Structures are given as C-alpha cells and as structure tokens.
Amino acid sequence: MSVARLVPKTLCCVGFLIGLLPGLAGAQTGELPQAGTSDENVPIIDLRPLLETLEPEEPETSTASDQPVTVPEYARAATATPPSAPNSLLLPLVGDGVGRDRILRLSGEQRTAVLSVDIAAPDTVEAFALYFRNSINVLPGRSELLISVNGTEIAPVTLAAFEGFESVELPRNLLVEGRNEILVSVNQSHRIFCGPEATFQIWTEFDLSQSGVRLSQDSVPTSEESFSIALAAQLALRGSVPVRIAPEGSEPIIRQINLRLSGVGSTGSFIVRPESHYAIADTVPPIARVTVLAGPPEPVRVERGADGALVLVLVLDPADTGAFPDLDSVASGATPVADIGLLQPGVPTSLRDMKFTDTESYNRYSEQRLPFRLPDDWLMLSSAKATLRLTYGFAEGLPEGALMLVKVNETTVRLLPLDTGGGEVLAPLDIGFAANLLNPGPNEINFVTLVPGDPVDLPCPPNENPFLTISEDSTLLVPSTPHMSFVGLRGALTSMRPEQVVSTSGAAREETDQLALALASSLRPIEARTQKDGGRLSVSGSGDFENVPTEWLGLSRRQLEGVLMAATPATEIEEAPSMFQLLPLKAIEEGARAVAAGIVDLAKPGSGPIDSWIEGRHGRALLLLPDPQTPDDLWLVISADSDPVEISETVAAARFSPFGPRGRLSLLTDEGEWQSWQDTSTPPVLREPLTFGNFRAVAGNYASWSPLYFVAILFVFTVSSVMLALIFVISTRGKRKR
C-alpha cells in the first residue's frame, strides 16, 4: 500500500477525532461548526501541526470536490503525412550474369546484354528507367550506350555517369504486355590507353535494383498473372518470399510452397521465409507473399495486403490430409533448366550443335567460352587425342603481338598469331590435344584473344568490325571410350532434384532448414537429365557435425570443424636455417622425397590420404559422398557464417562448371573455388562387359590410372608365360636329350 493510498484514511481518522472533540479546531479557526460548544471551559487543543504532518507528499493533487472539473477529452489528431512513395512498385529488369547485388557490369570496348521485364498492363506503367554508372577511365566523347526496347532503338546515351548511378528514362510507349526485351550495348573507349589492360578498366555498371518499370501498386490488378510478375520481382530484388503461416507443423507446407515457387523468375536461389500472421511490419514491405489460412478449401486467390503486397492466399483444410491447392496458374513448380551443349564422343560435333553463340570478339581482351558436357561414363585416362577443327578468321592489320589462345579446361593447347594473314576466313585448322584434359561431365574450351593497342598510350580508334570470328561450323571430335567412371559425387549432384534435398535435424535446425529450402529452390532439374530415384542430398549446418557420416571417409569431427569453423590465423615462425639445411643434403633429401612421391603416385594416383589432403584447408562448405556403396547419397555441410542462398546458388551453378565438385569430397573455399579429393584406393569402374573390342581401351585406362600396378601385372603375366613356356619345352623334350 502506497503512502498516497494511506493518506486519505489517516485524514479520515483525524476527522473522526475532530468530530469527537467538537469545537477544538473550530475555536481557533472559526470555520468549523459551532454546535456543541456550550462548555467554554473546555481546554483547546490545536491539532493543525499534526494535520500538517499528514499532508500527502505525492502526488501533488487535490481531492476537493469543489475544484473545477474537466471532461475527459483527448486530442487524437496527428499530422497525417502520406508516405513519400506510398504505393510505388518496381518491376526490375532481369538478365543473366547479374549477381546478388543486382549490379550488371559490362567491361570492354563493346559489350551487349539482354535484359527483360514482364508487364501485365503496360498502360499502368508510370516510369521506365535504366540506372547506370561508368568507370572514370571511360572517355565520354567516344563512349555511348545504345538501348533498344522490343527491337526499337532509342537515341544513344553518352556514357559520363562518373559521380554515381544516373538514370535514363526509357519510352513507356514501347512496352508491351507480357515479356519485354531490352537490349543494352556499350561502346566504350579508354581516356588514355588502348590494349588488353585498358579493356578491363573501362566499364559500365547497371543497377538492376533500381532499373525497370515503376507503377502504382493500386493500379496492379489482383490477378494471378499480376501475382506471378510481382513474385518474380520479389525474388529478384529481395531473394526471399515471406510466407505467413501458423508456425506449428508448417514445415511440409513450406516445403510444398518452396517447390512450387522454384520455377518462378530466374534460376537464382531464394529463401522461403516463414513468418507469423502477426509479425511486426518489415521496414521495407514485400512486393509479393504467400499467406496460408485454415478453413474450408477454396481456390487460390490473390489479394492486396495492407502493406501493398500482392498476396497469394491459400486456404487449406486441416481435416483434408494431403490436399494442396492447384498453383499451376501462378507457380507451376520447378521447370527444367537448359543444359550446356552435349557432345557425343566419337562423332565430330559442330560448335553450333554445342550451343556456341559467342562467335565474334570486338574487345582487345576477350574470352569466348564454349561449355559442353560429356557423358558421365566417358573416361579417358590414356593419351588419346581429341581434335578441334577450328574455322576462324581475324581482322586484317592487327598490331604485332595479337594472338589467340585456345584453352581446354584452362590448359592452353594452342597459341595462334593474329598479326599476319588476316582479313579472310582461314582454312580449317586441326588442333589436337590430349583427350585426358577432358572430364566426364562439364568441360570448357575458351578462346582468349589479346590485341595490343597501336599505339598503347592513346585511346583506341573506333572499331566497328570484330577482331576475331570463330565459325560455328568448327567441330570438336572427342574419342569414344568404354563406359567407365570413378566413384564420385559429380554425377549424383547433377541429377539431384529439389524434392531430394532433405534437412537433417539438430541444434542448427533453423540454419539447416534455410539451406535445404534454398537448395530446393535452386537445384532445378536439368533438361534431358534423368533423375536418380535413390538420390538424396542431406544438408547440415555447422552445429550438427555429429550427424554427418564421415566414418567411411575416415574423417573425424575435429577435422570437419577445422575445415568449416572460423580459421585461426596461422602464426608463421621463421626458423633460423640449421647447418644441415645449408648443406646439399637437404636438396638430396627433398629430391628423394619427390621420387618416392612420384613412385607412390604411379602406384596410387589421386589426391593422397584424406588426412594430409584436408589438413590446413578452410572453406565455406563441404560436399561429401560418404559411402561409395550408395553413390547417389550426398551430404552438404556449411560453415556457420555462410549465406545459405549464396551457397545454394554456387552448388547449383557447379553442375554446369568443369571446375565444380568431383571425387568423394569437395571443399568450397572462401574464394568460391571447389577443391576436390579423389579416393586413391578406388580404381575406375568398368560399366560394360569386357570384350575384345574394348579390351585395349580399358587396359589403357587402367594402365594410365596406375602404371606401377599395370607394370606389375604385366610382369606377373610375363613371368607366368615364361614359366609355362619353359615347362612346356622341358616336358616335350625327348628322353634322349634330357
């Protein structure tokens, strides 16, 4: 009970005393009633000092009923300020090669990119803009941006946005309903220099987080078509889709939604972000989201949320097990993505058939890449030759030193001069290279062109013709091989489907779930690639290392943690050289070790023991094939500080890269490179019957895999043959000659 609550009761007691002694105080003040004061001899006691000690201290208030009263009224009105951009919706431009920062960079003298945006109702577009900026090295007088919208070119724009992103307004009347294609081309010149180095220094960047069409949210109809477009914009700009759903038991529904949405928009990864129906408002409201409600089943509908987002409302009946509404009209699920070109071994295949389109080079440094895929069971370990029959031509009068490098999986196999004999298409040139440079699965041929400046210290002259043209009629012939393969994770990863991604339970459940969802959204099936029924990709977070079955690999949990947990900076101790080290003995010892390692490698090729291979390595994710008996059962483990979406995109992209994960274990380094460990104890497996026809090739592969074993086997055969021959000769001699 507070003091304030005590005071009135105390005052009441005093009042009671006063009542018992009428006239005590009134005699002094003359204010109290005089009744009952007939006895004037009654002694007077002044209680005012006592009353004063009982005055309340807090709060300063009066309870007197004769004070003026106010009626409870409140000033509720506040100044209403409409949001600065209350309902502006951006549908961003999208295109290939755009990173998560939504920046597209075009480097070099001439580059082109194709962007697109889908619109439901072009007449509702309020603005259409492209944001760009340039490197300071770009010479404005000779640099321009060419834009065409749906095939109609607009006036060139001078490239001079050096202070930051600037916008160029594009004509809205060129937009059409549905897909709109925007072609952006840059012609750029260096202010001072000309040559391959200068090529890297001149660039234009497009900010696709701002570029696109803007329209009023209110003008966007609440239709399924609009929702699809808004969802694609949400994925492109935010990389996640909020799903409002009751948290308990929401996992299978979330998984279903994730699978359905994974076909929307571009091929990038995204996160389905479950949130409560009563979550606090985001600072930036979403463009689109999904809300799951309980109730009698009804068709999906699209509504506008209070925050302006287009909302796909799914009403699911909890009693109707297994029911999930038809979402085909808004999200049809993961449609297959196009594969890189396929190469059939043993048959000359044109570059055109291998989907090679980047035929012309306009830049003083350029790379024209030809990715292609060989069958998973193609294996060439011997020194057979592959042949690239290259038909090409280059401009006349290129400066001295101009050249082209032909690279196979980053190994240069030919250097071709481009400074003499130009101006015509040359006769086809056969470029032979070792077929064992190629791998089963993805490979890449890269044509690298370098054209020096002439002179190098002046801006390049305008160049309208390509420096180099590679004919699509060029062919590549790769020898066929018996169906053989190593046990490895690449094939299983390539065939993995979103529904085969599973999350492992553990302490880091939330992190693991996010990774699983992101992977499921990005591992879209590859066109014409058959799903493996037993395939499974288990994902695990950094807190669940104990769940990862590494016993088949011989890895300990400590080793796993050492690779994926935060790296401790190594302290390098520089030891003073000992006398022993100064002696030539050191060099002799190192030489002996190298010889021994070479012998071991001859006998057991590969990456060596996993203990020594993994020591000192650090990365963001590990992809494992734990049990060679179940080669389609993979595991992915990520470090604590990894971004699930980024990891997922990297894993998905690795399915098309010759530098992707291979072997039994592959580490994604902090630099984004895959480093793979191949089990030395497992020889390649022949996946067809051994016949007279394939014996030589099979033997060649085994001999190349382990020359020492091959020689040993041959030696045994030879000795056995000699012994048999001796036995035969001796046993068939005449008795007389013995």
Added chain:
Amino acid sequence: MSGMMGAGLAHAFAVTVAEAQVSAEILTGPRNPLAAPWAAWKAAFLDDNGRVIDQLQQGASHSESQGYGLLLAALFADAPVFDSIYRWTEANLAVRSDALLAWRWLPDGTGRVPDSNNASDGDLFYAWALVIRGQRDAMPELLDRASAIAQALVAKCIVPAPDGSGRLLFAPAARGFDRDGSRIINPSYYMPRAMREVARATGASNLAVCASDGETIMAELASLGLMPDWIQIGENGISPVKDMSDRNGYEAVRVALFLSWSGNAAHPAVERQARAYSLAKDSAAVPPGLYPVVMDRFTGRVLESSDSVGYGAVAAMVGCASRSEIGSAIPFFQTSGQPYYPATLHLMTLIAQVLSLPECVPI
C-alpha cells in the same frame, strides 16, 4: 509426401476457429501469436515505472492509457508489467475519495492531476484487467479492487436515461456530462464484453444491464447514421451536443472494434461502419497510404484521414467482420510512425481478431 502434408496441416491449424473463440489462453502461453506486437507496444509506450505515455497529449498518462495497458498485460499474462502499471496507477491516479481513478496525469507542472474527475472507460478497462488477473492468478485483493471500482461506476456513472425509456446510460465521467436535464454519452466508452465480465465477477449487475441498453441505443443510432463521438439523450430523445463532436471520429472508431471484440460483429453499428470504410476505399476518398478516421455521420464523407496504420487495422477487421471470406487485410503491427492511441487500437484489433473473429486472420 501427402501423408506428411496432412500431418503438417493438422498441426499447422491446431488453432482452429472454435478453439480461438472460446479461449483467451492462447494469448498467455509460449505460442502467443501476439508476443511480438506486445513487446513492441511495451517498448514504445511504457516506461520503467509502469506509466503508459501518450505523447500526443503532452506526454500525459490517463486512466484510459493505464487501463488499456493493464488490460493488455493481463491478457498476455505479463505479470511484471501488470504489477508495474498497477503500482504506478494506484500511486498516481487513485486519488479520488471513491474507488475511481482521476482521468489525467500530466508530467510537468505542480498539479500533476489537474482535477479529480474520472473517465468511466478508463475505470472500466482498469477493473476488467483486475478481474482477469485476479481470477486467473487467484488474487482476491485485485478482485476486491475491481469490485470497488465497479460499485463506484454503478454509483457515479450509471444513470437513468432522461427520455423515460428506463434504460441505463454509461456516463463518461462522474461529473460534467449532464446539461439541462440531458445526459451526454460517448458510445465508444461502452465495451460490452468488459462490462459484462466485470459485472459477472463483481456482482455489479447494472454494468451488464447498461451494456445491453448501450447496444440498443447504438442500434438506434446506427439506423440514423454512423456512430457519433458524443451524443446527448434528453427528454425528447437523441440530439447532438453543442460544442462537442458528433462526427464519426477518433472516439467512435472504437465502437465497431469493441462490439466485434464482444462477439457482436453483426451489430448494425459494425455493419454501418464497414460500409462506410468500404465506400471510402472504393471511391478513393483517401489518398494512398492514409486511412479514414473522421467521417460525416450521415453521408460517410471522409473529413479527416491519418497515416497511422492502427486505424487501417480497425477498418480492415470491421470490413472482414461483415464478410464471410477468410482472411483480412489487417496491417502488420508497428509502433514506428503511429502514436499511442492508434497503436493501441491496432493491438486491440489483433486481440479481437484472434479471440472473436478468427476467420479474419491478417493476410
């Protein structure tokens, strides 16, 4: 997969319509769906001493804000917050000679409680909170305090209607709302659910009678137009109050909310309000990003709008209450950009939705 889906659905919708309608316990446990909004509300408007601050009223606190805060703490079973609000209120507003609270406390100046008049809605919510906590946690002292308030309300603020109808009116305060034989009422001071629950817990049955009479009066008002902020009832019936708003404004916005919360979403006043909001939206009478707050009682014309989403929350829930569709466009809760009053209405809207209109889940 389908089996897994089914099991998941069953779990996901464990909170069914029926369950939510009958039990407020959903707000008290670890699964409280409004835990985040409640945390945000506390952080924005409650100080460490238990004072709920209304910045728009010169940083004042009042029996309404303290009553609302105490009710929220009781509903969310947030005992520490309940205790702090209760302590502060008892120390600073319980200064009248009766059990009611002085209606306003100002942070500055010598007279922090400028006058001793009360606000009957503040007293009502305060008593309701005491009843909820007292019953749930078996705290008789709180029930005693609630009873004292209820009896005082009945004695000082429940008065017979001068129109001879025999109805009881809920006067906005003990003093100051009778003019020339007429009685002024504020329809938004009626919270039928609170009045009935307090009456049931304390025996102050006239509160329940007053609630029913109030609903009847509001139905009559709804037949004429939207709910007014203030109205007076005299010998000759209902009429506007001179110098007081009879528009459908900041006060009246609560009427439909409280009726819906009380399980009376089909009340004509709710339907009328829903139609007015719908008309305002369809006719684009309010700029994007703003919400109608003050409307003409008879034409529904929007006279004033606000950027506080709390008012939009009330409108969305009222709109949903008049439809049969599942899901509503109640905005996400937020305290940034909206003062105490609309933010509190926002949170109350969410509570009302969870408890009384479960089909109106925000989308």
